[in-house]
Amino acid sequence: MTKPDAPTLPAAGTTEEVAVKNRLVKSVMTAVDGVAYSTDPWTNWGGNVASNPERTFHPKTLNDLQAIIREANARNKKIRCAGSGHSWSTTASTNDYLVDVKGMNRIHTPVASEEGWTVTIEMGVLVSELDNALRQNNPPLSLPSNVVPDCHGTSISARTMSDKITEMKIVNAMGELVTYSETKDPEAFSAACLNLGLLGIIYTATLKVEVMNTRLRVMDSYPTLKSVLHGADAGLKLKAMILKNDSTQFLYWPFKRFGDEQYNDNIWLKQWERTTEPADNLAGFADRPPMVDNPFFASFHVGERIMEVPDAIHFPTGDGVTTVVDAGVAFKADADFKNAIEAFNDLIERNYRYSTGGPFLLDTVLEMRFIKASSKMMSPAYDQDPDAIYCMLNVMAASGTPGFDEYSTKAVADWVQRFNAKPHWPRLWEAVPDVYPYLRREYGDRLVRFNRIRKEQDPKDMFVNRTFEKLVADL
Ligand SMILES: Cc1cc2nc3c(=O)[nH]c(=O)nc-3n(C[C@H](O)[C@H](O)[C@H](O)COP(=O)(O)OP(=O)(O)OC[C@H]3O[C@@H](n4cnc5c(N)ncnc54)[C@H](O)[C@@H]3O)c2cc1C
Numbered sequence: 001m002t003k004p005d006a007p008t009l010p011a012a013g014t015t016e017e018v019a020v021k022n023r024l025v026k027s028v029m030t031a032v033d034g035v036a037y038s039t040d041p042w043t044n045w046g047g048n049v050a051s052n053p054e055r056t057f058h059p060k061t062l063n064d065l066q067a068i069i070r071e072a073n074a075r076n077k078k079i080r081c082a083g084s085g086h087s088w089s090t091t092a093s094t095n096d097y098l099v100d101v102k103g104m105n106r107i108h109t110p111v112a113s114e115e116g117w118t119v120t121i122e123m124g125v126l127v128s129e130l131d132n133a134l135r136q137n138n139p140p141l142s143l144p145s146n147v148v149p150d151c152h153g154t155s156i157s158a159r160t161m162s163d164k165i166t167e168m169k170i171v172n173a174m175g176e177l178v179t180y181s182e183t184k185d186p187e188a189f190s191a192a193c194l195n196l197g198l199l200g201i202i203y204t205a206t207l208k209v210e211v212m213n214t215r216l217r218v219m220d221s222y223p224t225l226k227s228v229l230h231g232a233d234a235g236l237k238l239k240a241m242i243l244k245n246d247s248t249q250f251l252y253w254p255f256k257r258f259g260d261e262q263y264n265d266n267i268w269l270k271q272w273e274r275t276t277e278p279a280d281n282l283a284g285f286a287d288r289p290p291m292v293d294n295p296f297f298a299s300f301h302v303g304e305r306i307m308e309v310p311d312a313i314h315f316p317t318g319d320g321v322t323t324v325v326d327a328g329v330a331f332k333a334d335a336d337f338k339n340a341i342e343a344f345n346d347l348i349e350r351n352y353r354y355s356t357g358g359p360f361l362l363d364t365v366l367e368m369r370f371i372k373a374s375s376k377m378m379s380p381a382y383d384q385d386p387d388a389i390y391c392m393l394n395v396m397a398a399s400g401t402p403g404f405d406e407y408s409t410k411a412v413a414d415w416v417q418r419f420n421a422k423p424h425w426p427r428l429w430e431a432v433p434d435v436y437p438y439l440r441r442e443y444g445d446r447l448v449r450f451n452r453i454r455k456e457q458d459p460k461d462m463f464v465n466r467t468f469e470k471l472v473a474d475l
Contacts, residue, residue: 033067035059042098044085046325047399048428053098060103062177065201069175072097072462080465081197083124087426088325090467091196099201107133110141110209117141118166120206131310140212142309162376167206168192170199172457177203191453194376196425198450198468199457215279216246216312219271219304222292225252228267229345235337242337242370242389247272247313250368252348254355257293258363261356268292268300272312280305295319296365324365325401327408327428328394329421330380333370339419340391344368347393347411354407362401367394377446380422394427405431436470451475 029036037055044050054077057068072079080094081101092098104122107130111118119141121130127143134141144164168180170192178200180192192199228234228250242248251268255261285305290298299316318324333340347366355362369392373383381390395411397404409431415421416438423429423439432438440447451472458464464472 029058032071035064035067042082042085042093044082044087044092046086046088046323048088048325049085049090049093051093051098052095054096056098056100058100058103062171062203065099065104065171065203066175066177068097068099069171069173069201069462073173073175077462078465079201079462081123081201084126088327088428089426089430090465091425093467094465101201104203105129108204110134110137115166115208117209117211118206119209120167120204122204123202127314131314134209135212135308135310141209142212143207143313144210144309159372160374160376160379160381161207162194162379163374164208165193165205166208167204168195169203169205170195170201170457171203172200173460173462178457187449188453190375190377191450194374194378195454196378196468198454198463198472200463210309212309214274214276214309215306216309217273217275217277217304217306218312218315219273220300220302221269221271222266222300222302223269225265225267225348228269229341229348235334235341238341239333239337241271242333244273245271246274248370250344250366251297252344252351252366253294253297254348254352254364255294255361258295259361261361263352268297270315275306277306279308279311282307282311294363296322296363323399324396325399325404325408325428326394326396327412328367328392328424329412329415329419329427329429330371330390330392330424331415331419331421332373332383333389333391337391340368340370343391343393343415343419346414347395350407350411351395354403358402360402362397362404364401364404365396367396368392378443378450380424382446392424393421394424430467439471447471448475 029038031037035057037057039054040056041050041052042056057064059065059068068079071077078094078096079099080092081099082092083101085092102124105124106122107125108120119130119134130143134143166181168189170178170180172178180189182189195202228238249270251270252264254264256264282305285301288301291301296318331339344366351364351366355364370389371381371392373386373388373390374381375386376382383390393415395408405428408428412421412423412429413432416432416435420442422442423432423435429435454472
């Protein structure tokens with residue numbers, strides 16, 4: 001998303017440079033107790049986090065997970081896991097043992113019960129693989145209007161994915177397979193559904209899924225900022241839109257045209273509504289010329305179409321090459337949604353100054369969506385009121401965009417201060433000044449309760465890396 005003539009090679013000595021070098025190194029596989037491991041350096045998808053695990057294990061079975069834990073206990077090593085490395089915080093990072101769970105990708109046959117359908121998956125399953133498997137079920141099933149397991153989505157009817165879990169199986173630091181469910185122990189279940197990798201290696205999760213008997217009407221528009229975000233009643237108009245739709249998402253980029261500093265006074269607005277009407281034939285929508293001059297959003301077109309739920313939710317963005325970095329938070333929307341309007345308007349102005357403030361024009365993306373509160377104790381959208389609506393704000397730029405860390409850190413610090421926002425764990429937040437005391441204060445009693453459960457499963461802090469040390473220390 002940076003201007004084409006901006007420097008594309010990372011500066012020497014930066015994390016991005018280490019990331020590029022790491023992608024070029026590939027070591028030989030060895031095995032311990034039948035579990036393959038390599039000694040390759042590790043880099044997250046965004047290229048902003050790199051580490052040098054002593055061993056990266058590639059398990060395939062539950063026995064493999066237990067063997068890794070035996071080995072870690074015998075050698076006094078810490079363990080973190082990584083899936084696709086799609087997080088931008090250092091949450092998956094370790095120089096001890098990394099467990100690459102991508103080979104644990106079994107999807108069990110979905111099961112129907114009186115409460116509805118569920119599916120049990122291992123933790124290396126990709127969303128696209130799950131979508132495909134669910135579609136092939138009879139009847140066809142889908143994830144609710146949401147995005148990725150362990151994530152928040154856009155839907156105010158569906159809540160977060162953590163709230164869709166009915167059972168978790170996690171291998172703890174003693175190598176025991178522990179099953180968590182609401183009926184067995186609601187407190188431990190709440191901790192397990194959003195556990196930050198701190199209770200052990202997750203073996204499987206069982207998720208509620210839905211029969212695909214409704215579709216989504218996808219309504220894309222590109223209105224002016226003024227018509228959507230300005231005026232005394234902008235908050236109430238926004239609230240009405242959010243409550244009417246199944247899902248709503250705003251995407252904004254600072255320039256009218258790519259690489260041209262003219263201020264963009266339009267905003268991309270995506271709205272999804274449930275419908276029982278049949279899906280449109282999407283062939284008629286393919287190969288249309290881009291409508292907006294931004295390579296990241298070349299697939300965007302104003303208009304309406306009815307799509308099956310997974311097709312509607314997982315819309316394509318990006319140029320297939322550029323990776324991005326992202327900072328984001330959740331905060332509770334006011335009764336009149338004024339805080340969401342204020343936050344987004346401020347962000348647009350600040351973003352324009354940042355994007356035009358250096359020797360290069362910097363293409364960035366701002367995003368706002370809304371979701372119902374989560375009941376899970378470690379969720380940034382946790383609320384005792386199940387009907388509270390949370391605003392999720394994100395700022396993104398291409399990996400390596402100069403000054404983005406400083407800019408996005410200031411944005412998150414501002415949201416924390418003004419809106420009592422909680423950082424979204426996988427996004428950038430660790431550089432925010434005094435963030436750990438803030439999180440400890442805000443999560444308060446819930447963090448203490450979470451830590452009690454964590455200590456039972458991991459008495460010697462095997463799964464605590466530097467990201468979480470300061471969060472759980474001396475509780
Ligand atoms: C392009 C893009 C779009 C995104 N969109 C969204 C979005 O819409 N909504 C949203 O909420 N997030 C979004 N994210 C963030 C991302 O989806 C989440 O961070 C998700 O958790 C990443 O999954 P992963 O498999 O890559 O996990 P990783 O980043 O590899 O790991 C995430 C955490 O889980 C731990 N972990 C992984 N597997 C296990 C296991 N088996 N046992 C124990 N711990 C484990 C890791 O140690 C780490 O702490 C997006 C990210 C990208 C790159």
